[in-house]
Amino acid sequence: MSLLQHRMVFGLFCGVSVVFSAQVVYAHHGGGGNNDDLVKISGLEDVVMDVPIGINSNMTDVQGVCVFNNDSDKYRVRATSANGMFKVLNGSENIPYLVHFKGSQGNWKKLDYGQFKNNVKKANENYVNCGGSDNANVRIKFKKQDLQQAVGGGTYHDTLYLMVEPD
Secondary structure (H helix, E strand, O other): OOOOOOOOEOOOOOOEEEEEEEEOOEEEEOOOOOOOEEEEEEOOOOEEEEEOOOOOOOEEEEEEEEEEEOOOOEEEEEEEEOOOOOEEEEOOEEEEOEEEEEEOEOOOEEOOOOOOEEEEEOOEOOOOOHHHOOOEEEEEEEOHHHHHOOOOOEEEEEEEEEEEEEO
């Protein structure tokens, strides 16, 4: 299996700025030849979220992505983080966040740290870049109470790693 990585940067202000990096993972399974399973997620971009002072609601960012699978329309997805668990850091301060994923068919699936979610549908089986469109979404959510408890201003960072595999 080989991996290509792409950063997605999150940034929050409220004095809080959250900068996220997400990696696009390119998985190649099989024993060689032309019949190897090829699964790829692409289209993640850097995200900066500005949190206003006195925020009174959750903050969410939704980003469209492309998932390609040359063997099937089903796949599984896993998320991890450079900071361990799902939290953005500013020195010793941290703010937790939630990660959800949705294929083009089905509902949002909450991703538990390091655990695969199976049976996500529907991967594009024809074009590695989905023909320039999105067929899945990743959602990052900060709860209002967590944002309100942030001690000081500054920039909070994390790198979110997303991996897809055949299912």
